[in-house]
Amino acid sequence: MQAFKESILQLITETSTNLPADVRKAIKKSRELENAGTRSALALSTICDNIQMAEENVSPICQDTGMPTFKIKVPVGANQIEMSKAIRVAIVEATQKGILRPNSVDSLTGENSGNNLGEGVPVIHYEQWEKDEVEVRLILKGGGCENKNIQYSLPCELEGLGRTGRDLDGIRKCILHSVYQAQGQGCSAGFIGVGIGGDRTTGYELAKKQLFRHLDDTNPNPKLAELEEYILEKANTLSIGTMGFGGEVTLLGCKIGAMHRIPASFYVSVAYNCWAFRRQGVTIDPKTGKITRWLYQSDEKVDLQVKEENHAVSSANTRTVELHTPITEEQVRQLKVGDIVIINGPIYTGRDAIHKHLMDHDAPVDLNGSVIYHCGPVMLKDQDGNWHVKAAGPTTSIREEPYQGDIIKKFGIRAIIGKGGMGKKTLQALKEHGAVYLNAIGGAAQYYADCITSVDGVDFMEFGVPEAMWHLQVKGFAAIVTMDAHGNSLHEDVDKTSLEKLAELKDPVF
Ligand SMILES: O=C(O)C[C@H](O)C(=O)O
Numbered sequence: 001m002q003a004f005k006e007s008i009l010q011l012i013t014e015t016s017t018n019l020p021a022d023v024r025k026a027i028k029k030s031r032e033l034e035n036a037g038t039r040s041a042l043a044l045s046t047i048c049d050n051i052q053m054a055e056e057n058v059s060p061i062c063q064d065t066g067m068p069t070f071k072i073k074v075p076v077g078a079n080q081i082e083m084s085k086a087i088r089v090a091i092v093e094a095t096q097k098g099i100l101r102p103n104s105v106d107s108l109t110g111e112n113s114g115n116n117l118g119e120g121v122p123v124i125h126y127e128q129w130e131k132d133e134v135e136v137r138l139i140l141k142g143g144g145c146e147n148k149n150i151q152y153s154l155p156c157e158l159e160g161l162g163r164t165g166r167d168l169d170g171i172r173k174c175i176l177h178s179v180y181q182a183q184g185q186g187c188s189a190g191f192i193g194v195g196i197g198g199d200r201t202t203g204y205e206l207a208k209k210q211l212f213r214h215l216d217d218t219n220p221n222p223k224l225a226e227l228e229e230y231i232l233e234k235a236n237t238l239s240i241g242t243m244g245f246g247g248e249v250t251l252l253g254c255k256i257g258a259m260h261r262i263p264a265s266f267y268v269s270v271a272y273n274c275w276a277f278r279r280q281g282v283t284i285d286p287k288t289g290k291i292t293r294w295l296y297q298s299d300e301k302v303d304l305q306v307k308e309e310n311h312a313v314s315s316a317n318t319r320t321v322e323l324h325t326p327i328t329e330e331q332v333r334q335l336k337v338g339d340i341v342i343i344n345g346p347i348y349t350g351r352d353a354i355h356k357h358l359m360d361h362d363a364p365v366d367l368n369g370s371v372i373y374h375c376g377p378v379m380l381k382d383q384d385g386n387w388h389v390k391a392a393g394p395t396t397s398i399r400e401e402p403y404q405g406d407i408i409k410k411f412g413i414r415a416i417i418g419k420g421g422m423g424k425k426t427l428q429a430l431k432e433h434g435a436v437y438l439n440a441i442g443g444a445a446q447y448y449a450d451c452i453t454s455v456d457g458v459d460f461m462e463f464g465v466p467e468a469m470w471h472l473q474v475k476g477f478a479a480i481v482t483m484d485a486h487g488n489s490l491h492e493d494v495d496k497t498s499l500e501k502l503a504e505l506k507d508p509v510f
């Protein structure tokens, strides 16, 4: 089983650090379709840089390496118990190497296991088949896009689309709506797997299973093939764009499966995957435990090299403002939506556990004039006890909406860096207290790790590595003002226009 463990470790490493060729092709195509000089074009260029850096550094494409989910086909007689043991050893080793973030959290105590193992983690599904080989497929699907999965129970009423019935046109409406409701929060442009029918559980399982299909395959069901093509075309008319910045490309892939249901239920389940579509697979010789074939690799090298001019936003009213922390209220109130801000100096990470904690506790550092970065990095400690950042992209900010306004007021915070935007309560607080929301490029974990010049300390390690408050020195950390202190929010605008465009797709098609 040693060789099998090594093969699984190789599979995990490849999945986390090297985006497969079919996904790279889709991202490359989207960059060609996006209008040059726009915020979405800038985001796509940063994403392409990040993908190349992850491969070169053999480091996580995104800091959130998700819920490791294995789908394994085994010949009759294979020892699943030994295989699962080997998989767990490989998961622990990958975590120790900083290839995976320690993501396994006790749901009742909040304690992070530290080694990525836990009740139900990793997820391992087995299936027997006739072939005399083992096939292992792995998907690393992060929490932010998992949170944008959605399940519809037909018939229903959908915003913008109205009555949605138990037929193919009703399914059409659900899938379009699933892309609209994700906005940029699940790191668009995304890929969706759809499961029609089943019960609540098997519907979602079928949806996720679609994510293992090759992007350039053809649905064996002609009706579903037609629907997949329709969705891919029309979803890209919603103008949600990359990161929800607005733009031509919102969806990069749509794969639909169907199964029987019982009369009372009619579910349409959507698994929304971010642009960091990390799924890979291998076949393994059951005797030697060695890899015999890769399932999503191709000899074709998809070059994502970005021309320099694509790193700039060229619209006339775009300013680039360099700021050194701590930041003053006056500096913040001069910023407006669309500005590109370059942050230099100390910033602090803070996400779910810390926001909840700071509501009724003091902060361990003076946060007055500070920048809070919604981020749960991958960190490694060297033998001298110094911490090093392996990956550090933003997490979805909307989860902090219940707390953010109060925290800004309580601690005099001047800027929040995250992705996906925040709601009305935070927008009001930005205006009232003089703060700004800066949207970083979700998933660009290597790109931002490169901007971190040192780790100067950490608080709240009891919350686990992803949830601790990391004291980071940054240089050249670029992000876009998408919510300012004058009551403007790009996210509100994109949501409004995309809902109008969704409503234009209301009339029956199928
Ligand atoms: O957990 C994270 O670091 C990111 C998460 O996948 C998210 O998209 O919010």
Ligand code: SF4
Pocket: 062, 063, 064, 065, 141, 142, 143, 144, 145, 185, 186, 187, 274, 275, 276, 393, 394, 395, 396, 442, 443, 444
């Ligand atoms: S941060 Fe974005 S790219 Fe990373 S896992 Fe979450 S949704 Fe995906």
